[in-house]
Amino acid sequence: MIQLVAFLGNYGREYEKTRHNTAWQFADSLPFYSRLNFSTKFQGQIASLDYSDFVNLASNAYPELSKNGEGPNIPKNAPTKIFFLKPETYMNLSGQSIGEVCNFYKIKPEEVLVVHDELEMNPGFFSLKFSGGLAGHNGLRSTKAVLNTPDFFRLRFGIGKPANVNIADYVLSNFSKDEAITMSLVYEKAGLCLAKTLLASDPSRLTQQWGKVNVNA
Template sequence: MISVVAFLGNYGNEYKNTRHNAAWLFAGTLPFYSRLNFLSKFDGELASLDYSEFVNLVSNSYPELCKDDGQIAVPKNAPAKIYFLKPQTYMNLSGQSIGQLCKFYKIKPEEVLVVHDELELKNGFFSLKWSGGLAGHNGLRSTKDALGTADFWRLRFGIGKPADINIADYVLSNFTKDEMPLMETVFKKAGVLLVKALLSSDPSRLLTQWGKVNVNA
């Protein structure tokens, strides 16, 4: 099961609303985000929830995931805790923080979900992905180097790939006022996916439905 959620981004007010910080923007929309007590650790900001506490929180926020008795089924192989990490190394060295966390708590790469922006997906799309290529994303490359494998989960937010602007300038530019309402819709639906993934004993079962989602469809 997934026990680590790593939100990739760049720290500093100048990067706050940039496309490269889509994961951090998403994190802030999660209903339980205010209950996360982030502390400086592993070259990042780290928060954790006991799995039972996480279940209670999402039961209130996502009643559609509950059974008829109002409870959420807890998998037998559920981790004791779920860790939420925001590396503070800048994007290109994100794996440094993720690697430290996994090494300290003896967490396997397949228990890690990395949340990030994705140039290869258009605006309005998000995607759950297992392993595979890195699509030139430096944060993913750093994570692969730190974990020694690309076999980790990804939650990808499409930001589109422009043809007439330098990629580095584009990913470090702010979402426009016209783009933000669409991203808010994406984040809301992706929040359901994230919770489902953290509640699933086998996240691969989600790939058929959530492998690529277009909120405009």
């Protein structure tokens, strides 16, 4: 099961609304975000929730998780806590922060979910996957290098890849007004995906259902 959710982004107010900070924008949108008490540690901001508290918060935020008026069951292999991390190393060194958390709490790579922006998908799409290539994403490259494996879960948010545009400038630019509206719809749907992933005893079973979701479909 997932024990660590790492939201990749760049630290600093000038980066808050950029495409590269999609994961941090998603984190801010989560219904239970205000219940996370972040502290500075492990080269980032980290918070935790008791697993039972997360189950209650998730079931209140997403009624579709409940069956017959009862909240979701707690799996037998559920972790004691779920950790939420915002690395503050800047994107290219995100793995350093993730690695420190994993080493300290003895979290395995396959128990990590990395949330990040994805150039190879357009705005309006998000995807849950396990392992695979890095698609040129420096945050993923750093994470793979530190964990010594690509075998961790990813929740990817499409930001598009326009032709004839400098990629570095593009990812550090803000969403347009229309794109921002689209992303808010994506974050809402992806919040349910995240909740289901954290409640799943075997998250890999969800990668087909949430393999590529178009909120405009």
